[in-house]
Amino acid sequence: MANVLLILPELTIFLAAILVFKCLILGLSVLHVWRVAFAGSLLGLGACLITLGMTGEPFHPGIYRVDLFSQLMKTVIAAALVLVLVLSDSPPVMRRDAWRELPFFLLLSSAGLMMMTSATELITLYLALELSAFPVYALIVLHRDRRMGSEGATKYMLQGMVASAVTLYGMSFIFGLSGTTYLSEIAAALPELGSQPLFWVGLLLLLAGFLFKLALFPFHFWAPDTYFSSPHPVATFIATVSKVAAIAVLCRMVAVAGWNEASIDGETLRIVLIVLAVAAMTLGNLAALVQKDFKRLLGYSAIAHAGYIVVALQAFSSLGHTAIVFYTIGYLAMTWICFMVACEVGRNRDTVPVSALAGLWQRSPMLALCLLIGIFGLTGLPPTVGFIGKWFLFSAALEDGQFLLVLIAALNSAVAVYYYMRVLRVAYLLEPAKEDTGILAPSPLVVTGAMVACLVVLWMGVAPNYFWEIAAEAIVALGATY
Amino acid sequence: MIATLVIAAFMILAMAGAIYAALVPHTLHCIIGLGLTLFGVAGIYLYLGSPFVAAMQILIYIGGISVAMVFALMLSVSLAxxxxxxxxxxxxxxxxxxxxxxxxxxxxxxxxxxxxEEPAGAAAWGVEQIGHGFLTTYSPLFIGLAICLSVAIIAAVLVARREADKS
Amino acid sequence: MSLSAFLLVSLVLFSAGLVAIMSRRNLVTILVGIELMLNAASINFMAFNYYTAVDPVVGQIIVLVIIGLAAAEVAIFLSILMVLYRARHDVDVEEIREIRG
Amino acid sequence: MNPAILAIVVIFTPLVAFATAMLFCMKAHRIAQGLILGGGAVSVVGAFLLLLGGPSETQSIVWLSSGSLELSFGFMFDGLSLSFGAVVALITFLVQVYSIGYMHHDPAKTRYFALLGLFGWAMLGFVYAVDLLQALIFWELVGLASFFLIGFWYEKPSASAAARKAFLLTRIGDTGLLIGILLIINISGMAHIPALLDAETGLTTMVSEGTLTLLVLLIFMGIMGKSAQFPLHTWLPDAMEGPTPVSALLHSATMVAAGVFLFARLHPLFMASETAILVVLCIAIFTALMSATIAMVETDLKKVLAYSSIGQLAFMLAALAAGGLLAGILHLILHAVFKALLFLCAGSYIHHFETNDMREIGRRGGRRMRWTTAGLVIGGASLAGLPPLAGFFSKEEVLASLSHGGYHLIWFLALFAAFLTAYYTFRMVFFIILPDRPLEADATVHDSSPVILGPIIFLTIATVLGGLILGPLAAILLLDVPHHSLLSMLPAILCALAGVFVAWWDFGRSRATRRGFVGAVPVLHRLFSRKWYVDDVYQAVFARFIQLMATVLHRVEVDLLDGGADRLADVTRWTGGWTARLQSGWVQAYIASGVVVVALAGYFLGSR
Structure with a gap:
């Protein structure tokens, strides 16, 4: 019984998915299906909150671990899922016959992502990775514009399959060198493994699949294309929910690889990560300067943010991990806000060019204010979480003496001001185009979600203590595993 | 000695098939190359002590996946x-x-x-152990795999169906 | 036969898969390349399972999982390919380059 | 009353006013104005109450603690923050009053006033901040508010471009500041300013001098950006695109003053590093000379004032770097007063004549606006450093601290810069009060409305009496008032007067109004008439040389530096376009680049 309670969040989401599938078979209308899914996701969030304090291993020891870290990440995932579902009741940008299936696939993918945060065994991790990816591949291709949707889906899936094959190949070497697939046993064997170069190469290959989900250079190419060509709610899902899980796994893997005192030279892997982070930040920010599409711009900004996160990740320290968990929560809220605006503005558009935001200030002051808060957050301006979160990320790297890296990161975030401000300029200062002067009226649910997200962004920026402590505790729980 | 020769032959078959598949211009030939490789790999599995996995390889991969590819080729002429x-x-x-x-x-x-110390013999790990492992230690894998497959089938059916709406 | 012989065979398969993915124009042959990569990983798992693993059941289970996932992957990819083909009447990867910049 | 509560009232009232105005009063201009003005008044009263209460203990709460890291939030009540806080609140309030008249016809008044409230909040929060991170947050907010205000008339492309430029250039400086603060926190595990400055246990005892030099120079990068020092100064003249009251605020007590204030705040750290002192001195003196020479050829009234701000900020930094804490702060405060005065006067002219060209203002009868002109002359005289006005005292202290510090070359150059300052200031004054052709009998020229004149008159009086604060300021800062003999003051006075005189020779003398000018200020004439030969030499050699130098530097400024910043943006954008082209849409290239990078990384990992 206790075991069932431990996997309550995943179970709830799975059951909700099955229920939704039942509704699909019964031929219920879009609205009903969506309601069931929404209720299910709320229940899932509740389940996450219930299990927040629990620790244990519901299956054979070593395969699947429930602790504060995993449950915190699951809570974040569930909350993000609720927020994404808020935006996906009947998105006109998708093929009409796929509206009903959208919540079903989102639920399934979230369940996979939740598994990823808890999995402590390589193959379970791989399985969860695939499980979370398959429904998303299918959703992208269900874009109303089939030409665009199929191109985006094909390319995304192709890159995703290659990345996961590389991950699997890397896993095989780790398995071979350590004789096991359990992270805890690998961590225990680390002092011997660490002296083998092949182990570090294998780890790099293994990380490839998760760095791909995070959109770090050189696995970043999909991000702008996929954000651009996906139906808006699906893009929101990819940009928020799946990022969280990828970050969670990266934290876990890196905690295994080099976090405990007894370890070995992870130095070479760190240098590789540093180079990748620098490349990602620079590429992302530079390419974003010339973007004309809002979602593409957010895609490049996501690449840059992947770089910022790896800046802290490579520190291999608990401060760095805490900073990452903290920033992830804030990043999720900021990104969701931006995508929410994209969804609302692009309700009847296949794509959301930046120019479509023109006159947002007049069309919907509420959306404009939300966009302001979200963009400020992404830019890293106080009093949003973007500022304080970046501060923590950079100080983690500095604590480690990575002076030059932080300098590059800080310069990068200075360059980024330019394109973020351009978005705000269009939204606040230009007159709306002739064809879309109408008032935008987001549904009450969207407004509620937006208020919550804005509140989180500001709250974490002004009084970070509460969230910081939770993140720190979660990282302590993560460290206790090994 | 003979075992070594046989496994060497399988290995060469696998590699040759792979290289052929990677380089041959025609799509159908490419799939045939893949088939050869899969066959070679099945042989390797056999040598590595797992007839069950080898059988699965032949059944699912050669019997399922490759055939699905050929079907896909046939459904759309230009695919080929x-x-x-x-x-x-x-x-x-x-x-x-x-x-x-x-x-x-x-x-x-x-x-x-x-x-x-010494490579284990084939008899030590048969189908029973695999089944046992799947149902006890690795039960999350088993469940997850089942879900994955059903998701894939649902998704594939949904995606590939012709659109009902004309709007 | 030594362990590294198997590893090298799998490496050749993996590289051949990479070549196929990077150089072929037909999306189906690219899928073939991915299958080659997955098989390479499977050979590794089986070889390590035989020579080094603590519990020799693990590798077999892993390979079965991989086979299952590969089947699922192929199903979804082929269905996406169908949509692509219907929308464009082409599956040449060099022709689908509308999203860029 | 508890100073902490009072400080919260002082700092957050403008924010409350801002939020209320933004959220509820977008249509009700009058209510919004009243709210912001009321908030400003409360701030002024509170800040002066705090000042009267005198220095007291720092008060702070722990804002965030994690392991070795502890960040706090609170307020400092030492002489520096109390005195400057009062100045900030006062000038912000005066500018708000003035804006009622100046922005009378603007349709977006509410936004404007609300943003003034935001600006006041940010700056006051910065001044009283006790923690470096807290200070940085408010520092960024100051930049943000100024971004909105400079680009207030966003319909003008030049205005939004100027706003972006200001934001970008200061952000580049802020990069250094951010890293400097991060490093300090990493080294010391704290960011509590009094603790960091402590002579026995503070930062100076923890690190070697080399590290300290690095730290303070990083911080100085931020100061260079905010206080517009070479080479990050080009945003400041462009920032004149904003409404003139905003310029007054930006140039006196808020934006640019923030940099100098931070320097004064962290003064002991800078003092501990010889190298840093030298770097600051060199940059400051070069900036002072350069800005002065450029101002000599400008005809845009606001730009002359902008360049003069750059020069005066450089003076403050030089004084602080030379160890003259009192001198630097005094000049900071008094400069805030008379520079606000000058800008408000300029605004009064601009509001009336709707041109920024000072020659045209003069020709169309600028001097008939008597109160404004009086303010301009007194403010200009103060800027030039003429006794007994405010600017004289502070500039005298600045120069004295340079010579006391033993930096004689710098002192000499500063004297020269002071001379140039006087020269171009009075060039400006003469352009307006002594136009090159007789005034037409234009009856429409009249002085501005009382709400505009009120702050001007107030500030004029403050400029006249400003020198009196020297004693009280030294007392509240717990420093000694230095004693100067008349002899040591002489060079400064002479330089200022020489500048005024040369300006007169060049711009006031040769026209029909000559007599009137000499009649108006006969003292000047008598003092200088005994030194004819100096003037001859100047006319023959010096003036031409200086004119040449000014032109060259002006070209460098316009073509190289200014264009350079724009070109930098172009290059960045071009690189961006090139980077985006990597995203070729060809998925195999994506995969191939991934494979190559992974292979190289694998080689690197494997070869170790």
Whole structure:
């Protein structure tokens, strides 16, 4: 019984998915299906909150671990899922016959992502990775514009399959060198493994699949294309929910690889990560300067943010991990806000060019204010979480003496001001185009979600203590595993 | 001795099939190359002591996946069409792949793997152990795999169906 | 036969898969390349399972999982390919380059 | 009353006013104005109450603690923050009053006033901040508010471009500041300013001098950006695109003053590093000379004032770097007063004549606006450093601290810069009060409305009496008032007067109004008439040389530096376009680049 309670969040989401599938078979209308899914996701969030304090291993020891870290990440995932579902009741940008299936696939993918945060065994991790990816591949291709949707889906899936094959190949070497697939046993064997170069190469290959989900250079190419060509709610899902899980796994893997005192030279892997982070930040920010599409711009900004996160990740320290968990929560809220605006503005558009935001200030002051808060957050301006979160990320790297890296990161975030401000300029200062002067009226649910997200962004920026402590505790729980 | 010769033959079959599949221009030939490789790999599994996995390889891979590909080819004529083969692309990508191969090969050759005292015999691990493992220790894998497959089927059906709406 | 012989065979398969993915124009042959990569990983798992693993059941289970996932992957990819083909009447990867910049 | 509560009232009232105005009063201009003005008044009263209460203990709460890291939030009540806080609140309030008249016809008044409230909040929060991170947050907010205000008339492309430029250039400086603060926190585990400055246990005892030099120079990068020092100064003249009251606020008590204030705040750290002192001195003196020479050829009234701000900020930094804490702070405060005065006067002219060209203002009868002109002359005289006005005292202290510090070359150059300052200031004054052709009998020229004149008159009086604060300021800062003999003051006075005189020779003398000018200020004439030969030499050699130098530097400024910043943006954008082209849409290239990078990384990992 206790075991069932431990996997309550995943179970709830799975059951909700099955229920939704039942509704699909019964031929219920879009609205009903969506309601069931929404209720299910709320229940899932509740389940996450219930299990927040629990620790244990519901299956054979070593395969699947429930602790504060995993449950915190699951809570974040569930909350993000609720927020994404808020935006996906009947998105006109998708093929009409796929509206009903959208919540079903989102639920399934979230369940996979939740598994990823808890999995402590390589193959379970791989399985969860695939499980979370398959429904998303299918959703992208269900874009109303089939030409665009199929191109985006094909390319995304192709890159995703290659990345996961590389991950699997890397896993095989780790398995071979350590004789096991359990992270805890690998961590225990680390002092011997660490002296083998092949182990570090294998780890790099293994990380490839998760760095791909995070959109770090050189696995970043999909991000702008996929954000651009996906139906808006699906893009929101990819940009928020799946990022969280990828970050969670990266934290876990890196905690295994080099976090405990007894370890070995992870130095070479760190240098590789540093180079990748620098490349990602620079590429992302530079390419974003010339973007004309809002979602593409957010895609490049996501690449840059992947770089910022790896800046802290490579520190291999608990401060760095805490900073990452903290920033992830804030990043999720900021990104969701931006995508929410994209969804609302692009309700009847296949794509959301930046120019479509023109006159947002007049069309919907509420959306404009939300966009302001979200963009400020992404830019890293106080009093949003973007500022304080970046501060923590950079100080983690500095604590480690990575002076030059932080300098590059800080310069990068200075360059980024330019394109973020351009978005705000269009939204606040230009007159709306002739064809879309109408008032935008987001549904009450969207407004509620937006208020919550804005509140989180500001709250974490002004009084970070509460969230910081939770993140720190979660990282302590993560460290206790090994 | 004979076992060594046989396994060497399987290995060569696998590698030759793979290289053939990677380089041959015609799509159908490519799938045939894949089939050869899969067959070789099944042989390797057999040598490595797992007839069950080898059987699965032949059943699912050769019987399922390759056939699905051929079907896909047949459903749409142009899927099968012979595409222009750009020499320069092949050369460049071969260079990239050989770079990777060289790096990994050097690592593999220089690494000392923690070999077991003596390789276990085939009899020690049969179907029962696999089934037992799937249902006890690795039950999340089993559940997850089942979900994955059903998701894939639902998704594939949904995606590939012709659109009902004319709007 | 030594362990590294198997590893090298799998490496050749992996590299051949990479070549196929990077150089072929037909999306189906690219899928073939991915299958080659997955098989390479499977050979590794089986070889390590035979020579080094603590519990020799693990590798077999892993390979079964991989086979299952590969089947699922192929199903989804082929269905996406169908949509692509219907929308464009082409599956040449060099022709689908509308999303860029 | 508890100073902490009072400080919260002082700092957050403008924010409350801002939020209320933004959220509820977008249509009700009058209510919004009243709210902001009321908030400003509360701030002024509170800040002066705090000042009267005198220095007291720092008060702070722990804002965030994690392991070795502890960040706090609170307020400092030492002489520096109390005195400057009062100045900030006062000038912000005066500018708000003035804006009622100046922005009378603007349709977006509410936004404007609300943003003034935001600006006041940010700056006051910065001044009283006790923690470096807290200070940085408010520092960024100051930049943000100024971004909105400079680009207030966003319909003008030049205005939004100027706003972006200001934001970008200061952000580049802020990069250094951010890293400097991060490093300090990493080294010391704290960011509590009094603790960091402590002579026995503070930062100076923890690190070697080399590290300290690095730290303070990083911080100085931020100061260079905010206080517009070479080479990050080009945003400041462009920032004149904003409404003139905003310029007054930006140039006196808020934006640019923030940099100098931070320097004064962290003064002991800078003092501990010889190298840093030298770097600051060199940059400051070069900036002072350069800005002065450029101002000599400008005809845009606001730009002359902008360049003069750059020069005066450089003076403050030089004084602080030379160890003259009192001198630097005094000049900071008094400069805030008379520079606000000058800008408000300029605004009064601009509001009336709707041109920024000072020659045209003069020709169309600028001097008939008597109160404004009086303010301009007194403010200009103060800027030039003429006794007994405010600017004289502070500039005298600045120069004295340079010579006391033993930096004689710098002192000499500063004297020269002071001379140039006087020269171009009075060039400006003469352009307006002594136009090159007789005034037409234009009856429409009249002085501005009382709400505009009120702050001007107030500030004029403050400029006249400003020198009196020297004693009280030294007392509240717990420093000694230095004693100067008349002899040591002489060079400064002479330089200022020489500048005024040369300006007169060049711009006031040769026209029909000559007599009137000499009649108006006969003292000047008598003092200088005994030194004819100096003037001859100047006319023959010096003036031409200086004119040449000014032109060259002006060209460098316009073509190289200014264009350079724009070109930098172009290059960045071009690189961006090139980077985006990597995203070729060809998925195999994506995969191939991934494979190559992974292979190289694998080689690197494997070869170790």
């Amino acid at each position: 069409k012979k595409m222009k083969h750009s020499e320069i692309k092949v050369i460049l990508s071969s260079i990239a792949a050989i770079l990777f191969l060289a790096v990994m090969a050097r690592l593999i050759m220089t690494t000392e793997f923690p070999l077991r």
